[in-house]
Amino acid sequence: MLYRELNGKTALVTGGSRGFGRAIAERLANEGCTVFVNYKRSKSEAEDVVDSIQKAGGKAFALRGDVGKEEKIQHMFKTIKSETGQLDILIPNASFGIPGELMGTTSKYWEVTMNATARSLVLLAQESQKLMKGWGRIVTVTSYGGQRVLNGYGIVGPAKAAVESLTRSLAVELAPKGILVNGVMPGVSGTKSFLAIPGAESVLEEGLNRSPMKRLVSPEEVGNVVAFLCSNQADMICGQFIVIDGGTFILGY
Ligand SMILES: NC(=O)c1ccc[n+]([C@@H]2O[C@H](COP(=O)([O-])OP(=O)(O)OC[C@H]3O[C@@H](n4cnc5c(N)ncnc54)[C@H](OP(=O)(O)O)[C@@H]3O)[C@@H](O)[C@H]2O)c1
Numbered sequence: 018m019l020y021r022e023l024n025g026k027t028a029l030v031t032g033g034s035r036g037f038g039r040a041i042a043e044r045l046a047n048e049g050c051t052v053f054v055n056y057k058r059s060k061s062e063a064e065d066v067v068d069s070i071q072k073a074g075g076k077a078f079a080l081r082g083d084v085g086k087e088e089k090i091q092h093m094f095k096t097i098k099s100e101t102g103q104l105d106i107l108i109p110n111a112s113f114g115i116p117g118e119l120m121g122t123t124s125k126y127w128e129v130t131m132n133a134t135a136r137s138l139v140l141l142a143q144e145s146q147k148l149m150k151g152w153g154r155i156v157t158v159t160s161y162g163g164q165r166v167l168n169g170y171g172i173v174g175p176a177k178a179a180v181e182s183l184t185r186s187l188a189v190e191l192a193p194k195g196i197l198v199n200g201v202m203p204g205v206s207g208t209k210s211f212l213a214i215p216g217a218e219s220v221l222e223e224g225l226n227r228s229p230m231k232r233l234v235s236p237e238e239v240g241n242v243v244a245f246l247c248s249n250q251a252d253m254i255c256g257q258f259i260v261i262d263g264g265t266f267i268l269g270y
Pocket residue numbers: 031032033034035036037038055056057058059060082083084085110111112113133158159160161202203204205206207208209210211
């Protein structure tokens with residue numbers, strides 16, 4: 018436990034069942050937070066995260082809910098209210114995007130991607146701030162695609178750009194309520210969602226070759242930065258993004 022002020026807080030990590038979300042959930046649980054591990058379909062993976070947290074002496078709940086659907090978010094918050102009545106930390110980590118070029122996209126793809134990645138952030142923040150009593154932390158997760166044109170990121174890139182813009186607007190709106198909003202931008206990592214993108218293996222190889230540190234970011238390293246942004250050590254950081262990639266992004270991607 019590094020940040021004692023996080024002990025006894027309650028956190029919701031969307032997409033907490035694997036990848037970056039899992040590492041964030043486990044790190045916050047190590048800091049003494051009760052963690053809601055959200056997932057859409059991967060029940061057994063979410064239960065595995067809860068098990069691992071409980072075995073380490075922590076407290077966690079698996080929480081099913083597609084963040085792309087408003088009614089599912091409402092239902093998730095009903096459960097949070099009945100289980101703990103408290104929420105201090107929101108990590109809107111889950112995102113879902115249909116890969117492809119813009120000329121091949123449809124209104125349905127746009128809706129699904131934008132709802133799960135960008136609209137969800139607003140809906141989750143609206144519900145969370147009702148439960149955050151004078152102290153709160155929201156840490157969003159974005160990617161190079163919000164700022165650079167990446168192959169196959171037709172709608173996913175704009176959705177991530179919206180996450181960045183929303184992070185800044187939420188930061189300004191919620192700061193007077195003691196709720197600090199920031200974001201992290203991890204570099205590429207071979208998680209399940211990433212490997213589903215066409216050409217992912219070669220992007221990972223290129224990422225490794227270009228990295229000044231000659232390695233890719235691990236989920237645990239993302240969890241470390243998220244925990245820092247939730248801590249009181251980050252009290253004066255508001256509406257900012259920390260790039261976690263060992264220096265690759267500053268080379269120009
Ligand atoms: N991997 C990278 O290179 C990279 C780089 C920068 C940023 N990121 C960002 O990091 C975040 C996590 O991605 P990851 O790479 O760690 O992916 P991952 O390992 O595949 O995990 C994705 C998680 O999100 C959940 N999820 C997906 N759609 C959901 C929805 N509609 N509602 C609720 N949960 C949903 C998944 O659960 P189910 O299986 O149940 O759907 C799973 O728990 C994303 O925002 C991604 O854009 C990733």
